[in-house]
Amino acid sequence: MSATATEKAAPLTDRGRRTREKLLTAARHEFEERGYAGTRMADIARAAGVSHGTTYTWFADKEAVLRAIVDEMLAEVYAALSLSDDVPDPEQRMLEANRRYLAAYRSHGRMLEVVEEAAMADPRYRDALSGVRRDHVARVSRDIARLQKAGAAADDIDPHVAAAALCAMVEGFGRHWYGRGEGAGSDDDLAVTTLTTLWARGLGVRTRSSRSTTSTRRTR
Numbered sequence: 001m002s003a004t005a006t007e008k009a010a011p012l013t014d015r016g017r018r019t020r021e022k023l024l025t026a027a028r029h030e031f032e033e034r035g036y037a038g039t040r041m042a043d044i045a046r047a048a049g050v051s052h053g054t055t056y057t058w059f060a061d062k063e064a065v066l067r068a069i070v071d072e073m074l075a076e077v078y079a080a081l082s083l084s085d086d087v088p089d090p091e092q093r094m095l096e097a098n099r100r101y102l103a104a105y106r107s108h109g110r111m112l113e114v115v116e117e118a119a120m121a122d123p124r125y126r127d128a129l130s131g132v133r134r135d136h137v138a139r140v141s142r143d144i145a146r147l148q149k150a151g152a153a154a155d156d157i158d159p160h161v162a163a164a165a166l167c168a169m170v171e172g173f174g175r176h177w178y179g180r181g182e183g184a185g186s187d188d189d190l191a192v193t194t195l196t197t198l199w200a201r202g203l204g205v206r207t208r209s210s211r212s213t214t215s216t217r218r219t220r
Contacts, residue, residue, distance in 0.1 A: 020058045022048045024072070027065045032110045036066065036118045063122075070115055070128060073108050077132055080104040081139060090152055091207045093143065095196045101136075102174055102192060109179030133171070137163045144203060154204030166199055 026048035030039045041062055045055040059065045080100040083093065105112070112129075119125035141163035147153035173195060177183035183191060200207045 031114045077104050090205050098195050099192045105174030106178045136167050
């Protein structure tokens, strides 16, 4: 997200950096517990164990605090979505992509809900969330197009539409499974492999299990 005049200069000393990080950690906890509207700068100061004035040394207001948290969080989400070409097998690529996305959602699901709350009043947060969605869909769309070109995926589906639908499936799953506790105590690996199987079947990509079944039938 772009900087504004309300942001303070970055701390130059180790002590200053530690104080700023302590404030961000405390603020994230308060936002997740109280929501954006219900959190005050005094709550952040108390949770961080610093004076009220110290909070304002680094952040002009709670919106500036939230913006700093969002910048760090989105950097992690974008990194999770950046899958290198070193994973050529389609099924493994989908598996790894889903694993990374769900891991990011498990870490940030509640905070993403806080950002959505803030986005109701501030279009910058809507734009930030939309940017993650666009990037996710664009990456998946390119992967689908490459699979189709290689003859490894069904060619009667539109890559962009399919990517938008599949990403929505994983995003919605993450929101409810992790953000809202539907999957409490469940096996993360099972969630990842199930989503990957649905993803592969939807694209007509042959998985290891389907290849094994075909091979078994041929040898009978």
